[in-house]
Each structure stands twice: as C-alpha cells, then as structure tokens.
Amino acid sequence: MATDNNENIHDNQPEFDETTLxxxxxxxxxxxxxxxxxxxxxxxxxxxxxxxxxxxAEFENFKKRNAKERVELFKTANQEVLLALLPVLxxxxxxxxxxxxxxxxxxxxxxxxxxxxxxxxxxxxGLEQVExxxxxxxxxxxxxxxxxxxxxxxxGKIVDVIEKGxxxxxxxxxxxxxxxxx
Numbered sequence: 001m002a003t004d005n006n007e008n009i010h011d012n013q014p015e016f017d018e019t020t021l022x023x024x025x026x027x028x029x030x031x032x033x034x035x036x037x038x039x040x041x042x043x044x045x046x047x048x049x050x051x052x053x054x055x056x057a058e059f060e061n062f063k064k065r066n067a068k069e070r071v072e073l074f075k076t077a078n079q080e081v082l083l084a085l086l087p088v089l090x091x092x093x094x095x096x097x098x099x100x101x102x103x104x105x106x107x108x109x110x111x112x113x114x115x116x117x118x119x120x121x122x123x124x125x126g127l128e129q130v131e132x133x134x135x136x137x138x139x140x141x142x143x144x145x146x147x148x149x150x151x152x153x154x155x156g157k158i159v160d161v162i163e164k165g166x167x168x169x170x171x172x173x174x175x176x177x178x179x180x181x182x
Contacts, residue, residue, distance in 0.1 A: 075169075082168060088118075095111055096112060096115055127168055129166055130164070130166060130172060134158055138157060138180045142172070142175070143177075144165075144176065148182040149179060150182050152181075159178075161177070
C-alpha cells in the first residue's frame with residue numbers, strides 16, 4: 001500500500017526531461033535546460049566514439065580498396081609487359097621452324113634452349129597458351145576468325161591457326177587468330 005501511494009504521488013508530479021523549474025526574481029517559475037556536467041560529458045563521449053568508429057571503418061575500407069587497387073595494378077602492369085613480349089615469342093617459334101629445315105643441329109639446339117627458357121619464364125609469370133587446333137569446333141569466345149574458306153567438310157570448324165592465343169590467369173589477353181571453314 002505504501003508503494004502505491006508513492007507511485008500515485010510520483011504520477012501526479014509533472015515530469016521535465018532534462019529541465020528544472022527555477023524561480024526568477026519576480027517569483028515566477030521558469031523552465032531552464034540544465035544538464036549535469038556528467039551527462040554532457042557522456043553525450044560528448046558518445047559523439048566522439050561515433051566519430052571514431054566511423055573514421056576507423058572508413059580507414060579500414062580505404063586500406064582494403066588500396067590493397068585491391070595495388071593487386072590490379074600489378075596484374076595490369078604484368079599483362080602489358082607480357083603482351084609486349086608475345087611478338088618476340090612468335091618470332092622465336094618462326095625461327096625454330098626455319099632453323100629446323102637447315103642441317104645445323106647445334107644452331108637448332110641453342111635456339112631451342114633459349115626459346116624453352118623464355119617460354120618457361122613467361123609461364124612462371126602466369127602466361128598460358130589457349131589451345132585451339134585445326135579440326136576443333138570454332139568458338140568465338142576463345143578464338144578470332146580472320147577469314148573463312150569454302151570447305152563443306154570443315155563447316156564451323158577451325159581449318160588453320162594463324163597466330164597462337166594466350167591467357168593470363170583466366171583472362172585471354174590475345175585471342176588465337178584462326179581460319180574457319182564455310
């Protein structure tokens with residue numbers, strides 16, 4: 001019963017959120033905003049914590065974005081260098097084909113060693129040859145048809161590979177150039 005009376009007394013009193021009544025010089029009551037120093041410090045601390053968390057999250061996102069951009073830069077730079085070296089690899093292939101026709105075995109062996117070392121270096125950097133062969137079905141996603149020749153028995157198939165294609169990882173950086181049957 002005593003608690004009920006206390007509750008009723010408390011319910012009858014007007015509540016002021018973070019305000020108090022203050023008497024002025026004329027005896028009138030004036031409502032004044034008044035936060036204790038502790039409450040103000042708590043509010044300020046909450047605001048500063050929020051700023052800190054937002055800044056920290058922004059910095060973490062910046063680090064992730066920066067790391068991703070750095071990886072992309074290395075991939076792109078590597079791709080450009082490998083693309084520039086592909087014509088040299090093509091020249092080596094043509095040189096080996098021509099030297100193979102000659103009788104000079106030592107020359108063939110020397111050029112072949114250099115070719116193999118060059119090719120293994122490019123492979124170690126992630127370069128792979130796109131495998132297309134004459135007789136395979138032509139797929140425009142993996143090869144570039146530079147011309148078509150009338151061959152009913154090879155319609156829709158690769159007749160000849162003019163230039164080899166290469167990929168770096170999963171991305172094709174140079175499509176093989178092929179002749180297809182029509």
